[in-house]
Amino acid sequence: MCRHLAYLGPPLTLRELLFDPPHSLLRQSWAPRDMRGGGTINADGFGIGWYPGGAGPVRYRRAQPIWSDPTIAELAAVTSAGAVLAAVRSATVGMAIVDTAAAPFAEGRWLFSHNGVVRGWPDSVVPLAAELPVRDLITLDATTDSALLWALVRHRLRAGVGPARAVAETVTSVAAAAPGSRLNMLLTDGHTVVASAAGHALSVRVTPSSVLLVSEPHDDEPGWDEVTEGQLVQATATQVRQRELAAW
Numbered sequence: 001m002c003r004h005l006a007y008l009g010p011p012l013t014l015r016e017l018l019f020d021p022p023h024s025l026l027r028q029s030w031a032p033r034d035m036r037g038g039g040t041i042n043a044d045g046f047g048i049g050w051y052p053g054g055a056g057p058v059r060y061r062r063a064q065p066i067w068s069d070p071t072i073a074e075l076a077a078v079t080s081a082g083a084v085l086a087a088v089r090s091a092t093v094g095m096a097i098v099d100t101a102a103a104p105f106a107e108g109r110w111l112f113s114h115n116g117v118v119r120g121w122p123d124s125v126v127p128l129a130a131e132l133p134v135r136d137l138i139t140l141d142a143t144t145d146s147a148l149l150w151a152l153v154r155h156r157l158r159a160g161v162g163p164a165r166a167v168a169e170t171v172t173s174v175a176a177a178a179p180g181s182r183l184n185m186l187l188t189d190g191h192t193v194v195a196s197a198a199g200h201a202l203s204v205r206v207t208p209s210s211v212l213l214v215s216e217p218h219d220d221e222p223g224w225d226e227v228t229e230g231q232l233v234q235a236t237a238t239q240v241r242q243r244e245l246a247a248w
Helices: 014-018 025-030 070-078 123-129 134-138 145-158 163-177
Strands: 003-013 046-050 058-062 080-088 105-107 110-117 182-188 193-196 203-207 210-214 224-226 231-235 240-244
Touching (some): 003 014, 003 025, 003 070, 003 110, 003 182, 014 025, 014 046, 014 070, 014 080, 046 070, 080 182, 123 145, 123 163, 145 163, 163 182, 163 231, 193 210, 210 231
Antiparallel strands (some): 003 080, 046 058, 182 193, 193 231, 203 224, 231 240
């Protein structure tokens, strides 16, 4: 499994968000609390996407453990953003470990991450992949389940489907094709974030001016709420909505 987060709110440095909390994403890369479904650490790459001002997202992705990259620690200390999506990766056995396999995946203003696994890969999702344009298949970022999930979500976004529905439809279609899959997804355009709780833990912390969605809480302080399995969250910095995945 992987670990990921999405933040919307007043600008924070990447260090404050990803490195400083006692159970930060950095710590979760080598000492996660909940690795249900397999794996022990998240050392097969990492990625961070953030929105500088009103511009589109900037990404930094590597195939190495986040703790072994001195550049990101220096960059995080001087980079601030009010919208961030970040992930640390635990690769499924047999899947590529390259920079481009690390989330977030991107197109335009969209950033996407997946925490989980598609069971029966790749045979279980061949019928779903066959519905995509051939060009999308031969230009996947990597030969991984997460990259294909992003292609399925992106295909719906390009067709004009709203972000919450695009994620919900992808989760339900893949769950039907590959039962037992873990399909926690994050999708953001820097203004809205959509998150699914489908097979793995998801927690949210809401303040009057911010929202933080995470695989694991960053500390033991009050204010965290666990998202119920089978729910989809749609949030801005000031408003959070939850509904069952099937209801979107």
